[in-house]
Amino acid sequence: MMRARIQPAVVGATGYAGFELTRLLLSHPHVNTPVLLSRDQRTDASLADVYPKIACEGRGDLPFEPISWESLRAKGVDVLFCATPHEFSREWIPEAVDRGFRVVDLSGAWRLKNAAHRAVYGFSDADWRCAALDDSAVYGIPELHASAIRNAQLVANAGCYATSVIVALAPWVRGGLIDIEHGIICDSKSGVSGAGKQPTPKTHFVEVADNLSAYSVFGHRHTGEIVEQLGIVSSSLQFTPHLLPIPRGILSTIYVRVKDGVTANELNASLKAFYSGQPFVRVFSNGRLPQIKFSLNTNYCDIGFAVAPEGRRAVVVSCLDNLIKGASGQALQNMNVMFGFDQREGLQ
Amino acid sequence: MMRARIQPAVVGATGYAGFELTRLLLSHPHVNTPVLLSRDQRTDASLADVYPKIACEGRGDLPFEPISWESLRAKGVDVLFCATPHEFSREWIPEAVDRGFRVVDLSGAWRLKNAAHRAVYGFSDADWRCAALDDSAVYGIPELHASAIRNAQLVANAGCYATSVIVALAPWVRGGLIDIEHGIICDSKSGVSGAGKQPTPKTHFVEVADNLSAYSVFGHRHTGEIVEQLGIVSSSLQFTPHLLPIPRGILSTIYVRVKDGVTANELNASLKAFYSGQPFVRVFSNGRLPQIKFSLNTNYCDIGFAVAPEGRRAVVVSCLDNLIKGASGQALQNMNVMFGFDQREGLQ
Amino acid sequence: MMRARIQPAVVGATGYAGFELTRLLLSHPHVNTPVLLSRDQRTDASLADVYPKIACEGRGDLPFEPISWESLRAKGVDVLFCATPHEFSREWIPEAVDRGFRVVDLSGAWRLKNAAHRAVYGFSDADWRCAALDDSAVYGIPELHASAIRNAQLVANAGCYATSVIVALAPWVRGGLIDIEHGIICDSKSGVSGAGKQPTPKTHFVEVADNLSAYSVFGHRHTGEIVEQLGIVSSSLQFTPHLLPIPRGILSTIYVRVKDGVTANELNASLKAFYSGQPFVRVFSNGRLPQIKFSLNTNYCDIGFAVAPEGRRAVVVSCLDNLIKGASGQALQNMNVMFGFDQREGLQ
């Protein structure tokens, strides 16, 4: 049932994803002004202190409030967004869920069903409620899990890299069109905002500019998400992220082996059918390929592909804005599904 | 036998690679000031007209001269460098060779032995001497072909992308350490200078900045070079170039399947042994990977690799400066070999 | 009188400013789908051929049509936008005006009242109607000339640099707060899109990246606009543009001498009063200064200033997006004024 108007709260609005989410929420026609919660319980700060851009807009500034269950209840908060480090999400969300709040978590805390995959995060899991939540949390890509998201109490918003790869591959994997055992290779490149707002040597302008580097080869945390969502074994997937000298955007170049007898037309038809009626996936045809710029500042995930002359090898290129479809936009899209709004509300 | 001092001439010094080459030649201790030849027979221009940076240096400016065989002979030119479009090189070099000049060609005109691979260039080959030259031209990567280069009359300087991939893979392919039939995937990324100095929509700042795009998927001209030099069949190699928003530098991420029983130590030993004594290939060990910045403005090709936990998959990362090791520096290195100089002369 | 819905046509939608304008028009609630006119009378092209980004959006593609007065009439075109070179605008617009069309010209063709200033453009002015149009054309900054724009048949949309300087200085100049005879210095910096979409050596990525350069010192065409609009003599204004390695955005740093006895508070009050009720000028207070990023992708012109300890010198910083407030957004704002819409329609 569609609600007239809902009340969101955001923890972590000072980060890049949380800030974008806050701005999206402010423009959403069926959403009240979000409550911003401060993890370190500050009461003397506002969004404009962190984003001076806000201060000059004459709108959009919001105070941070300490976290208080009573206050959240009193304000009639319907949904909590956590744009927080996974350690915080892992610790805080069981209590929130227990108290009946619906939650969209943008971290990696609740995305993985397989304990072996979760090991990479090193959760201590002191809270006895974690195991139940690991089971009930719904992976947050609406194009794949809309009906479960609709009724979910906790949605684990998908990772940015993972979204770009899963959206590109799900149709062919589910349709049995590619030879998974041969191995799938995902060579992904991301802008710097994916590394977060915290200044580090890795995000220093001088280190990033005029450069390109691969990192976390054979060990990136999003690998588990991709494997689980595609329903394949880890050794079938090779995922290599790279740091691009641009502020935002992801391009994944994905290499697959096409099954004998499967034609380029069938590959194309599979994508078109799978995403028919989905407003935020754009399938490019006829060998046209997306570029990072095409989807910047939008909630689109763009997909295009090319097939080798001999027909056995295919390359898929997938692009999205890591802060929108890879984080805040997808979170809003999940919220829309959870509360019965049109998926496009607040995202166009 | 080492020559005391040689006289070079350069056709195409106005392009990025030809300009870098000219500057390298000017610093080489055993080389006379190069003669710059104008393809369009201009006599009223100098290098500083094209590169204002030169004008302010009080050195390095050189006049362009019309091309004249008599003049080249009179000046005692020992070696001709062609930093020219492949169409020009294909047409002009047979005559130059016929007249006894030694030539280093930086274009793709003479790199390919296999007529099927050459087809991608669409040469008309009106000149009856082409076939003989296709046979005798030596592919210009000194780390692989030093002895043939020493005696070559025509050296076909290797492509920038091709160098990054061939140098990375040659040791393992020749050593039989990887499963070639499984397929090799080369995901390469290059700075914009690789697209040349000619202003085009593709090289416009506004189109390139904040963007990334794949191009020539399944159809890039360097594919043939890689396949020939590695001695593998085309369908075993997947090469995908991307345009990076940086001025220069290439990073290739290469995915291979390791043969059963081959260990990471053996892979490392293979690289170390193959490039032992080679001054311009740096092998990184222990999973450390090169970045584009490490080799900028140098003639190095850097290689590092990582192996998957299960030991069957490996990722090699290879970096170089496309204008130096990928073009002008390698051309000078080839010249050093041709004339008996130390490979490092003029390159440090 | 406010019209229910108006019909625009655009000449020059293939350039950066014309393209942005077309996209803004497509989102304007009181505007029909714009007619796109092809200067070279092509009929086989559409916007997506020039901007592949369009093709993937499933909306926004529009055909180009040859220019025909009959067709424009038949389609009920109310307003013509010219995002064209000034030579074309100078030649074509007199006819359009003569035929009764209202026109917003984004070029420099009709901005200057003073023939001496116009000389820098080298117009031949064969058309006898030019002199009358030079008189009647209204300079298109709505914050300064709203009432004249309302009734104008031809609006000469202000230059990008000129807007950033004029908006910053008009209040203090008109208010007599600064010593103009002492001289005003405008040190401006612009992103590359200001140089247009045509690929040139100046806009090649490799030339612009990692660089900064001053150009047209003492000779830039926008100098005349600034001087005329501020009502000062040429020798009182020093305007120096620079090319920034960014795609878009302008920052002008403006140095003025404050008149004796004028306080920082008065300077601030002057700006606040002048732009009170103006939706697209944001005045920063208390020494806070705008940055280029704050106004990117918006129609805002941001202004902030600082005063020296001794109170005699002031620095004003002014920022805007050269393609929006510096071109297409201001054109739409002018159109809103001309047709009685709220200035903000289609711009938020």
Added chain:
Amino acid sequence: MMRARIQPAVVGATGYAGFELTRLLLSHPHVNTPVLLSRDQRTDASLADVYPKIACEGRGDLPFEPISWESLRAKGVDVLFCATPHEFSREWIPEAVDRGFRVVDLSGAWRLKNAAHRAVYGFSDADWRCAALDDSAVYGIPELHASAIRNAQLVANAGCYATSVIVALAPWVRGGLIDIEHGIICDSKSGVSGAGKQPTPKTHFVEVADNLSAYSVFGHRHTGEIVEQLGIVSSSLQFTPHLLPIPRGILSTIYVRVKDGVTANELNASLKAFYSGQPFVRVFSNGRLPQIKFSLNTNYCDIGFAVAPEGRRAVVVSCLDNLIKGASGQALQNMNVMFGFDQREGLQ
């Protein structure tokens, strides 16, 4: 008297300037391998830990050593370079000088003679030797102070912005060619490495990219240096720095009023004469202006200028590499003067 070979030590080699200095020292023909000193007395680190690029070069890695006067003496250290925060330099250098070491300090600790100017640094000056050192320290621009530098015990290497402005203006100020009372305006723009290697919100890639901002308006620390070196009063100089989205390089656009009767030829002759025989200042003629790229990775300071048609206003553009001529290169140049080497040694 020229020394055969000298022994340097560097404190602060982990910063950008200290690192560049170390690399320059390693290539200097008359200098032994520098001793690197660790401010925090670490003994377990080497340069390659901070700059991985070093590790792959097979040369250039150097261990850090704790600071010990005995050890410095035992190693025969002739000159100490401090590429350290000014607080450290202010505290540590009096002792070093007292112990007889010659010092080149790259910080702002000893550049200012006027206590009012030093106030901006907020030194506590507990050390009674400071006052004497403030007197005896020589400002380190060799083009202005070579003879004093030759005999100096402490050279205060000039600031990066300050060098670009002082080198541009000294000839005209000393020659009495410009009207100083009218006011001089220096609008300077710097790459991000000028802000240091420490990761901060200001140097985060996402904040800097696609942006430009002015900062420290009317309050930058280099203002005092410029004023003192030019011998003018503070209110005659307006210095405004901006942060450019590039890794390195400074361009200063400087506005002056030319004295009555002074011609462009005289202005040019003044620069040419002043820098005649100076290897690291390049004077551009005939209205040609330097760009940041021309001097990157060199020790040059480039100067060019243009004069207004009416002859009273002039614009000087000055460029340099902030890490070379603006820091490490100038430090080496100072060392060359101190020890009687050719100024160019190790800098070409």
